[in-house]
Amino acid sequence: MQSCLRKNEDYVFYRCGIENLHSVIEINLNSLPEHYTEYFFESILKELPESFIVAEFNGKIIGYVMCKIEFGFSNFRKLGFVKKGHVVSIAILEEHRGKRVGTILMEEAINGLVSRRTEEVYLEVRVSNSAAIKMYEKLNFKVRSRLKTYYRDGEDAFLMALELS
DSSP states (O other): OOOEEEEETTEEEEEOOGGGHHHHHHHHHHHOSOOOOHHHHHHHHHHOGGGOEEEEETTEEEEEEEEEEEEEEOSSSSSOEEEEEEEEEEEEOGGGTTSSHHHHHHHHHHHHHHHTTOSEEEEEEETTOHHHHHHHHHTTOEEEEEETTOSTTSOOEEEEEEEOO
16 A cells, blocks of 8 residues: 555545556446546556545545646636646545545645646536535635536536636
8 A cells, every 4th residue: 555645534545556546447437427448547647646546444445536737728817828737537435425535635636736836726527516516615616617518418517726826
């Protein structure tokens, strides 16, 4: 196991290792309608291990967040190209939701992005996912736009972003 970043009650948070990817992929398949290839998970892990965080409960991985770094127009300034973090995917097994696991995963992922000197962080979230939206708002993310029919099933997404100092 990787070294612990943080503990919260019976939950342990640490950077994902290659040996954890099978569990992460399983959580993705069981929790989200959007699925990625094993290669995609591996490439994200290689690119930005500082922001690929897992949560463990009783020796079992129950959640993860993975991010990547991109360069593009700011979600906050009218002009300018910035280095920004993109929260590609976050998922927690249903029985562990509502226990601050998502918040801590996000905080640790943001810490990893800050260590890479990103200027902002953004993500897409289903407009119907009010629990996630509320969590992101508590972390000071702001809704920047609504992306029409963003998801394969036709649902819209909010693009939410956080400016880092």
